[in-house]
Amino acid sequence: MSDELVQIETPFAFNEENQREFDELIGRYPIKEAAMLPTLHLAQRQEGYITPAVMKYVAEQLEVTVMKVKDVVTFYPMFFEEPVGEYVIRVCHTLPCALRDCKVVLEHLKAKLDTDIASETNLAKGTTDDGKFTLMKVECLASCDVAPVIMINDDLYKNLTPEKVDEILDNL
Amino acid sequence: MVEERRILYEHLDVPDINTFDVFRQYDGYKRFEKAIAEYQPEDIAKMVMDSGLKGRGGAGFSTGLKWSFVPRDIKPCYLCCNADESEPGTFSNRYVLEKNPHLLIEGILICCYAMGIETTYVYIRGEFTLGKKMLDAAIKEAYEKGYLGKDVRGTGLNIDIYTHPGAGAYICGEETGLIESLEGKRGQPRNKPPFPAVEGVFSKPTVVQNVETLCNLPFIVGNGVEWYTKMGPTYADTRNDPPTPDPNTGTKLYCISGDVNEPGVYELDLGLTCSELIEVAGGLRGEEVKAVIPGGSSAPILTHYELDTRLDFTSLTLAKSMLGSGGIIVMNETRNIVDCLLNIMKFYAHESCGQCTPCRWGTPWVRDIVQRIADGDGRQDTITRPKFGVTESGRWGDTGETEEIYEDLDLLESVANNIANVDTMTWNTICVFGIAVSWPAVSYMRKFRPEFEAAIREGKLVTLPVAEATVPPEENYAYQQRFIPKEFADL
Numbered sequence: 001m002s003d004e005l006v007q008i009e010t011p012f013a014f015n016e017e018n019q020r021e022f023d024e025l026i027g028r029y030p031i032k033e034a035a036m037l038p039t040l041h042l043a044q045r046q047e048g049y050i051t052p053a054v055m056k057y058v059a060e061q062l063e064v065t066v067m068k069v070k071d072v073v074t075f076y077p078m079f080f081e082e083p084v085g086e087y088v089i090r091v092c093h094t095l096p097c098a099l100r101d102c103k104v105v106l107e108h109l110k111a112k113l114d115t116d117i118a119s120e121t122n123l124a125k126g127t128t129d130d131g132k133f134t135l136m137k138v139e140c141l142a143s144c145d146v147a148p149v150i151m152i153n154d155d156l157y158k159n160l161t162p163e164k165v166d167e168i169l170d171n172l
Numbered sequence: 173m174v175e176e177r178r179i180l181y182e183h184l185d186v187p188d189i190n191t192f193d194v195f196r197q198y199d200g201y202k203r204f205e206k207a208i209a210e211y212q213p214e215d216i217a218k219m220v221m222d223s224g225l226k227g228r229g230g231a232g233f234s235t236g237l238k239w240s241f242v243p244r245d246i247k248p249c250y251l252c253c254n255a256d257e258s259e260p261g262t263f264s265n266r267y268v269l270e271k272n273p274h275l276l277i278e279g280i281l282i283c284c285y286a287m288g289i290e291t292t293y294v295y296i297r298g299e300f301t302l303g304k305k306m307l308d309a310a311i312k313e314a315y316e317k318g319y320l321g322k323d324v325r326g327t328g329l330n331i332d333i334y335t336h337p338g339a340g341a342y343i344c345g346e347e348t349g350l351i352e353s354l355e356g357k358r359g360q361p362r363n364k365p366p367f368p369a370v371e372g373v374f375s376k377p378t379v380v381q382n383v384e385t386l387c388n389l390p391f392i393v394g395n396g397v398e399w400y401t402k403m404g405p406t407y408a409d410t411r412n413d414p415p416t417p418d419p420n421t422g423t424k425l426y427c428i429s430g431d432v433n434e435p436g437v438y439e440l441d442l443g444l445t446c447s448e449l450i451e452v453a454g455g456l457r458g459e460e461v462k463a464v465i466p467g468g469s470s471a472p473i474l475t476h477y478e479l480d481t482r483l484d485f486t487s488l489t490l491a492k493s494m495l496g497s498g499g500i501i502v503m504n505e506t507r508n509i510v511d512c513l514l515n516i517m518k519f520y521a522h523e524s525c526g527q528c529t530p531c532r533w534g535t536p537w538v539r540d541i542v543q544r545i546a547d548g549d550g551r552q553d554t555i556t557r558p559k560f561g562v563t564e565s566g567r568w569g570d571t572g573e574t575e576e577i578y579e580d581l582d583l584l585e586s587v588a589n590n591i592a593n594v595d596t597m598t599w600n601t602i603c604v605f606g607i608a609v610s611w612p613a614v615s616y617m618r619k620f621r622p623e624f625e626a627a628i629r630e631g632k633l634v635t636l637p638v639a640e641a642t643v644p645p646e647e648n649y650a651y652q653q654r655f656i657p658k659e660f661a662d663l
């Protein structure tokens with residue numbers, strides 16, 4: 001993807017608050033490129049997902065090619081290239097959680113939200129029609145002592161049962 | 173029963189210990205002050221070497237020794253604190269970050285002083301939003317109180333700490349993957365050498381250290397080496413003449429999960445046995461232990477025959493497994509090992525960074541074989557073939573017996589061993605992720621072979637009783653995998 005090939009509809013720019021945070025970030029590293037991950041996190045928080053416009057903007061800010069940004073975005077599971085729901089629900093399904101019946105929680109969520117599980121290349125598959133939730137499976141969230149666990153956006157929920165899941169979703 | 177000995181976790185549950193003032197009441201930063209007042213940087217490095225502290229992140233490499241590889245004349249030198257904690261079954265760093273972040277800062281300060289480091293990056297996994305928030309707040313406070321920044325407490329030291337968020341990739345926990353990721357690239361590990369200690373982040377010498385390792389430093393400085401070395405066993409390494417001490421000193425934050433009644437983090441002296449730990453964690457949930465993973469999902473599995481194995485670096489190495497990150501996962505008699513392996517292989521197939529062909533293709537291949545077996549489509553060859561082994565004349569050859577071939581099990585072992593060979597401990601990959609894949613694959617299959625065979629034979633998952641599912645140690649080469657010098661094994 002060379003710079004000319006990117007079709008940008010509406011250009012992206014940091015809002016004032018994020019610009020301030022970005023200016024602070026960039027001073028932390030001897031090379032600008034090193035600020036890539038925190039910058040992308042910041043941009044994703046503002047825009048919801050990483051659009052071509054975001055990539056172009058980040059590339060300009062960090063003085064690297066758009067290709068390089070794309071390279072990084074595709075590597076890390078936490079960066080989305082498609083729109084996601086207002087609430088992103090991450091269900092841990094690695095061994096310790098599996099030993100504590102994370103499957104039940106996952107199936108319950110699937111039925112309740114009436115959606116499939118998103119895959120990394122198809123987020124729409126796991127997003128509800130009203131665009132409110134995106135359901136995805138993730139690997140160990142480093143909370144196996146309180147398994148099974150899920151994360152909804154930035155918050156962790158522990159020792160889950162279908163009833164607890166209902167309660168959490170009702171209170172969102 | 174073994175008693176917990178809380179040192180790193182002692183004040184974890186004190187209300188507001190995450191604030192500077194409360195932390196200060198519990199000796200906070202006094203150990204750092206002691207370090208700068210009473211010792212030269214070289215003295216601290218020597219103390220760490222003498223304490224026998226081994227890295228808690230996975231490799232178990234001597235921290236003092238690692239520091240001694242760092243060239244002192246190349247500046248700047250960086251410290252990267254590894255808070256990526258993604259090894260399945262591990263969750264001790266999270267609590268330090270969320271509840272007692274000042275302890276980590278104090279550890280970092282001591283390391284920076286000892287190594288002449290001015291800049292530290294704490295690489296926190298992206299999902300630790302709360303941990304990052306708490307640490308950021310603590311760092312801000314430390315700047316305000318003059319423990320970070322220019323001219324720390326009037327000593328002339330300049331020390332900065334920055335947090336750096338990851339973005340959900342397990343491989344960024346590997347030290348060179350972490351460095352690449354920190355430089356703003358894909359987290360793909362580098363070839364070693366050069367080791368990070370010589371050429372790391374931004375091509376400068378870099379010390380990569382786990383959160384728990386750094387948190388040990390204030391206590392080594394505060395209470396002295398002698399106090400520290402009293403905890404945990406010290407063995408003799410008889411490979412050397414005269415034998416050299418092989419320390420497994422200090423406490424370990426054991427993370428125990430799975431089928432126990434009270435999963436959680438228990439801080440105990442290194443060297444207790446597997447069954448003792450299960451007892452400390454409220455006992456087994458279920459009737460019988462079927463298997464225990466001793467060091468995060470990458471570690472070879474232990475069977476019920478091996479429950480008296482001591483959980484320390486040396487003993488687990490001799491048991492052909494590893495302490496790794498200290499994440500212990502217990503499985504009871506209701507668990508199916510094929511199913512557990514499938515879960516773990518899905519994890520590795522998802523997390524391979526894709527640089528090396530054996531790992532990129534081999535890992536999903538292993539996953540597919542296990543998936544096939546679990547689905548009941550495992551391949552069994554009905555043709556019998558000559559069985560090789562030690563013949564009557566005492567030589568290796570055709571024993572005259574025949575054996576059934578489970579084609580998929582042979583294939584599984586051969587694919588896994590082509591990523592990394594667990595018998596010779598050689599790997600065909602850039603990083604040791606390759607071993608982390610083939611270790612579980614081969615060890616589960618060899619030690620619980622009857623369960624794999626049953627699944628193929630019956631065309632569905634069959635959970636056998638523990639005694640039937642496990643291959644006894646004396647009968648199988650499963651327990652002999654991994655080359656270990658003979659003298660060392662006699663220890």
Ligand SMILES: Cc1cc2nc3c(=O)[nH]c(=O)nc-3n(C[C@H](O)[C@H](O)[C@H](O)COP(=O)(O)O)c2cc1C
Pocket residue numbers: 226227228229230231232233235254255256257258259342343344345346347348380381382383385386603604605608
């Ligand atoms: C695949 C892989 C994943 C790793 N993940 C982590 C991790 O999540 N956290 C960690 O501290 N070390 C991890 N390590 C170990 C690091 O490479 C490194 O040995 C460690 O951070 C060094 O610190 P220590 O000496 O204090 O243990 C991992 C290693 C490998 C090969």
Ligand code: SF4
Pocket residue numbers: 343360361523524525526527528529531532601602603604605606
């Ligand atoms: S062994 Fe696997 S994870 Fe490690 S560098 Fe190679 S492809 Fe990447």
Ligand code: FES
Pocket residue numbers: 092093094095096097098139140141142143144147148149260261262
């Ligand atoms: S396996 Fe789910 S948190 Fe570790």
